[in-house]
Amino acid sequence: MPGLAEPKELLLRLLDPAHRADPYPLYSEIRERGPIVIPEANFAVFGTYAQCDEIFRHPASGNDRLKSSVAQKAVAEGQPARPFGQPGFLFLDPPDHTRLRKLAQKAFAPRVVKALEPEIVALVDQLLANLKPDSEFDVIAGLAYPLPVAVICRLLGVPLSDEPKFSAASGLLAQGLDPFITFTGEVSDTFSDRLEAGHWLRGYLRDLVGQRRGDPREDLISELIAAEEDGDQLTEDEIVATCNLLLIAGHETTVNLIANAILAMLREPRHWAALAADADRASAIVEETLRFDPPVQLSSRVATAEMTIDGITIPAGDSMMVMMASAQRDPQMYDDPDTFDPDRGAIRHLAFGLGPHFCLGAPLARLEATIALSALTARFPNARLAGDPVYKPNVTLRGMATLPLTL
Ligand code: HEM
Structure with a gap:
């Protein structure tokens, strides 16, 4: 197709932090080009709604x-099977996935x-209590990050006072979800830091499990x-892996939902004013x-x-990248997909996944975001x-490091 970049170049651009603030033009190229299949590296990348939906629903789609x-080959060459230890159940298949x-x-x-x-409302009130109109406010540090973190710590039973210790580890581990190795065949510069952070966080959680054994709460x-x-x-390994998964999910996702909603509304301030006047609009804002x-x-x-996805044969053992953010801008699925329009009506999306691994935290994330945005x-x-917002380098759990407002 004329004017389209080479597939590998396109994938490398996706990893490039220069595109983090707006990766959507790249996604549109991926959709137009059709699935990017790299047989020698055993993976393919899919970007339309129909393809992503089909992969999530397919009975042969595995998460382990x-x-x-690629993993089998590495193990055969003597590399450790699971360098980060027992995976959380997101990365397991039945029957272990179902049980956990x-x-x-x-x-x-x-x-x-x-x-x-009531507890989430009180937390939001507390975070906003001392803010004055016209003052400067960083949404991430002041609201979007501390709210979900306080909630997940409270649910798990992790002392919030230890938060500074594990927030850095969580941030590093979130980068482990980026498709760096898949796209480049090499581990990223932060691999050894992530390995260290992973071992540290699991050790921390193992100690906590030990404490709770003698003193349940x-x-x-x-x-x-x-x-x-x-x-x-x-x-015990499974308990630690489950807590690890929930702690990281609680730290690295809802923050982006709250901040991305605020950015989208303030770029079209009538949406901000409309929500200020009518809190019932919060749910439509969150879904859009x-x-x-x-x-x-x-x-x-x-x-x-x-498997066969959209006419493409995927051999057993190959990986498939499911680009939900691209699928959700697919013009075949939505009218005017690049416009933020909370009034577009019932929105079907893949933001929480689909099928057996559908996000466990979806009701919690929706509730936290609804309360935070309306308040x-x-x-x-x-x-x-x-x-301008400043983005973190993350590709998968993409989000802002800072988002400055004048209140
Ligand atoms: C807006 C916030 C969130 C988004 C967009 C989100 C997104 C997702 C997605 C896309 C998946 C499926 C991944 C896949 O199938 O490959 C998932 C799974 C999961 N999420 Fe979330 N998540 C959010 C918040 C949370 C929160 C707050 C928690 C809990 C603290 C959580 C816990 C989980 C768990 C445990 C899974 C794995 C489910 C399974 O494998 O059965 N998520 N999430």
Whole structure:
């Protein structure tokens, strides 16, 4: 196709931080070109809604990275199978995935989450209490990050006072989800730092599990320990891996939802004013943000058997990149996809995934974002952007490091 970049160049551009503020033109190129298949590296990249939807629904789509032919080859060459230890259940397939998800699920059921509402409202009030109109405010440091972090720490039973210690580790580990090795065949510069952070965080959580064994509380760590002691349904490694997954998910996702919604509204200030005047609009804002600028931009699957996606044969063991952020700007699926339009009506999107791995935290993320956005707009109906946002380098869990406002 004339005018389109070479496939590999396109993928390298996707990793380039220069495109982080606006990767959407690259996604559009990926959709136009059709799936990018790199057989010699055993992977393919898919960017339309129909393709991503099909991969998520396909019974042969696996999540255990160890089943990929690239991982199998590395293990055969003597490399450790799982350098970061037991994976969280996001990266497991049934039956282990089903068993572990079921144990964590209770804590995130919509009814249980709804009961957290007064506490989340109080946390938001506390974060906004001392702010004055017309003052400068960094949305990330002041609201979008501390809110979900406080909530997940409270749910898990991780002392918030230890937060400075593990927020750096969580940030580094989030970068591990970037498709760096897949696209380049090499580990990134931060690999050894991530390995160290991973071991440190698991050690921290293992110590906490040890403490809770002797002194159970009303928290998820204690519930998981009780399940282990009751029926031997999970091992200590699995408890630690589950807590690790939830802690990182709680740190690195909802922050982006809140901040991306604020940025989108303030770029079209009538949306800000409309929400300030009518808190009921918050849910439509949240859903359109999840479509327009999703906190998790992509995911991947391993073909556990030969698959055919949109006419392309994927051999067993190959990996498939599922570009949700691209799928959600697919003009075949949405009218005027590059416009932020909370009034576009019922929005089907893939921002929380689909199928057996559908995001466990979705009700919690939606509740936190709804409360935070309606409270901030109501208190500061005339807020405006005070400069350009600065993005973190992350490709997958893409989000801002700072977002300055004048309130
Ligand atoms: C706006 C915020 C969030 C977004 C956009 C998001 C997105 C996603 C996505 C796309 C997946 C599926 C990944 C895949 O299938 O490959 C997922 C899974 C998951 N999410 Fe979230 N997430 C968010 C918040 C949270 C929160 C707050 C938690 C909990 C603290 C959480 C916990 C999980 C877990 C445990 C899974 C794995 C589910 C499974 O494998 O069965 N997420 N999330």
